[in-house]
């Protein structure tokens with residue numbers, strides 16, 4: 001297994017890759033489970049963050065909405081604090097190595113590995129037609145990650161299984177063709193890794209359900225909407241405000257988890273903050289308050305950024321060039337290992 005040496009310099013140079021789909025309006029789960037952590041970590045490592053539009057089309061998308069949302073996600077990530085001077089931020093379809101790499105990895109990935117993926121089972125359940133792309137989603141994700149020799153992949157817990165599959169694919173390729181890829185590790189935040197729907201704390205907050213009233217807090221929701229969403233949040237008939245693994249207390253646990261990640265306080269401190277709370281109503285309004293203040297500057301920066309389309313497109317073009325500089329040579333190495341005739345050989349050179 002190929003790993004990087006753990007010298008001090010190597011620790012600094014650790015590579016990080018993560019992605020986000022422009023498949024709907026971004027929500028608090030995306031922010032707390034992924035984006036907030038990306039922003040905090042961007043100073044420490046070499047980071048690649050990708051807007052994975054090719055993943056989004058594994059389920060039907062309206063072309064105009066997809067284009068608009070892809071730009072909107074770019075603006076949102078910048079508004080949340082990603083700094084293009086400290087990370088490489090780009091759009092997946094702008095770098096052809098991802099789709100090409102996916103094909104090459106498809107050819108070493110047993111189909112059974114894909115059929116047992118939970119997300120595939122969930123997203124294909126009850127559908128009359130399911131695209132081959134949906135089944136191959138994790139192979140594309142593996143290509144995204146391993147073409148950059150990423151050591152770490154920060155994701156919410158829902159994506160852990162896919163990162164584990166990327167590890168299996170990288171290791172299998174290395175076994176078949178010799179050491180080529182770094183085998184990546186998933187990095188899951190301790191809290192915030194699975195923000196649950198406010199209307200149903202048994203279901204993860206998701207873009208797919210964000211049309212359902214009271215399910216998600218959108219990153220662009222205004223303070224009044226955020227307050228309303230939290231007021232409606234499902235809790236239980238008790239009154240104890242404490243972290244708990246009891247499924248019956250999942251609503252309160254979810255609210256406390258959100259408060260914890262936003263404020264950066266420990267579990268004990270969070271519970272102490274609510275010692276004198278006047279019931280769940282108080283809990284809900286204080287959680288709403290910290291979320292409103294957390295998202296306010298993001299929303300304001302977003303409004304400014306989304307107005308300058310030319311600047312956004314230029315930033316994404318620079319990101320794609322930098323991504324290509326890393327993934328392009330890796331893809332050529334992979335083709336060489338497999339035995340594909342490289343272009344320089346075509347002319348007899």
Ligand code: AQP
Nearest residue numbers: 021023029030033034155156193194195205206207208
């Ligand atoms: N509810 C969540 N709690 C914590 N983290 C979450 N993530 C998503 N939902 C939650 C994390 O956000 C990152 C980007 O997710 P994605 O765009 O790749 O898609 P997803 O995981 O499939 O998330 P969605 O929002 O539920 O989208 P749809 O409905 O389109 O499938 C990932 O790191 C993910 O873990």
